[in-house]
Amino acid sequence: MSLVDQFQRRITYLRLSVTDRCDLRCTYCMPERQTFLPRAEVLDLEELHRLALAFIARGVTKIRLTGGEPLVRRDMIELVRALGRRLGDGLEELTLTTNGTQLASHADDLAAAGVRRINVSLDTLDRATFVALARRDGLTQVLEGIAAARAAGLKIKINTVVLKGVNEHEIPALIEWAHGQGMDLTLIEVMPLGAVDADRFDQYLPLTQVRAALDQRFTLAASAHRTGGPARYVDVAETGGRLGFITPLTSNFCDGCNRVRVTTTGQLHPCLGGSEMVDLRAALRSANADVALEAALNRAMAIKPERHHFAIDGKGQAPALARHMSVTGG
Ligand code: SAM
Numbered sequence: 001m002s003l004v005d006q007f008q009r010r011i012t013y014l015r016l017s018v019t020d021r022c023d024l025r026c027t028y029c030m031p032e033r034q035t036f037l038p039r040a041e042v043l044d045l046e047e048l049h050r051l052a053l054a055f056i057a058r059g060v061t062k063i064r065l066t067g068g069e070p071l072v073r074r075d076m077i078e079l080v081r082a083l084g085r086r087l088g089d090g091l092e093e094l095t096l097t098t099n100g101t102q103l104a105s106h107a108d109d110l111a112a113a114g115v116r117r118i119n120v121s122l123d124t125l126d127r128a129t130f131v132a133l134a135r136r137d138g139l140t141q142v143l144e145g146i147a148a149a150r151a152a153g154l155k156i157k158i159n160t161v162v163l164k165g166v167n168e169h170e171i172p173a174l175i176e177w178a179h180g181q182g183m184d185l186t187l188i189e190v191m192p193l194g195a196v197d198a199d200r201f202d203q204y205l206p207l208t209q210v211r212a213a214l215d216q217r218f219t220l221a222a223s224a225h226r227t228g229g230p231a232r233y234v235d236v237a238e239t240g241g242r243l244g245f246i247t248p249l250t251s252n253f254c255d256g257c258n259r260v261r262v263t264t265t266g267q268l269h270p271c272l273g274g275s276e277m278v279d280l281r282a283a284l285r286s287a288n289a290d291v292a293l294e295a296a297l298n299r300a301m302a303i304k305p306e307r308h309h310f311a312i313d314g315k316g317q318a319p320a321l322a323r324h325m326s327v328t329g330g
């Protein structure tokens with residue numbers, strides 16, 4: 001039986017976090033001193049695989065592996081291989097979101113396992129800004145990773161979180177760079193998920209403003225292109241490329257939501273911006289796991305909220321949710 005929520009949205013897309021760990025510390029994602037989960041809490045490879053198969057059995061056709069940084073988990077490629085064997089057999093797409101630092105050594109294996117497209121997060125092309133933003137020096141590795149992925153035949157979409165006063169002036173250069181290499185680029189509004197060291201209000205730049213500035217510089221034409229996700233696209237006449245906007249704060253997109261997220265501890269979050277949760281790990285580890293999993297997935301459909309309610313309205317606001325994006329899986 002397929003996964004349909006109480007608002008008649010069919011869930012066909014699973015974002016599965018394979019680790020909460022990361023080799024970067026992006027200022028909008030986590031604090032400098034982030035505490036990571038003890039390994040015993042984290043699902044092992046076989047559990048992740050069983051979970052993914054349970055979702056495929058219920059009609060999920062697309063799985064995105066994420067984190068934390070998925071490529072820092074040692075056995076991650078084994079999961080990719082195992083799930084890759086289901087491509088064309090229930091699963092239509094297997095993909096991942098990565099910061100790209102370890103991509104150079106994994107690109108060929110990912111392609112061989114059946115991955116065709118990946119998202120790489122990159123917020124700047126300037127080394128000093130990268131170091132300030134990610135609190136680690138990794139720009140060269142990321143650019144090498146992107147080159148290796150392209151050489152392996154992977155199609156890449158770049159995701160850029162726009163931060164006030166940090167990379168907002170670089171957006172035109174990022175667009176020209178990405179489109180110049182045949183990569184789409186999507187801009188994302190920063191979301192108030194988890195406490196970070198900065199005030200969210202100081203980071204937040206509404207994409208309506210960014211779009212207005214880009215309109216002065218480029219000829220942007222609305223595009224009918226849709227990926228089933230929250231991004232809305234324009235075609236950029238000057239570059240011949242496609243530019244996406246993900247605007248959770250300035251424009252709500254929950255109507256067409258087709259996804260759920262599972263953390264690396266097996267907590268299913270039916271909404272990125274909600275506190276609803278179903279414990280799939282308990283179900284997986286119970287005596288009658290198949291039945292318990294079925295029931296847990298049904299429960300997730302019953303509690304998936306109609307929409308998220310987060311906002312960034314002023315300084316000093318507490319996070320909308322205590323959970324960091326690196327835990328839920330971005
Ligand atoms: N480490 C991988 C990466 O950076 O691509 C995957 C996980 S990361 C949490 C997934 C995406 O979430 C990245 O594109 C990142 O920029 C974005 N992200 C993290 N925290 C965010 C926040 N508070 N608001 C908006 N996007 C955020």
Ligand code: SF4
Binds near residue numbers: 022023029069
């Ligand atoms: Fe790591 Fe991705 Fe979060 Fe940056 S956004 S700290 S790369 S999980």
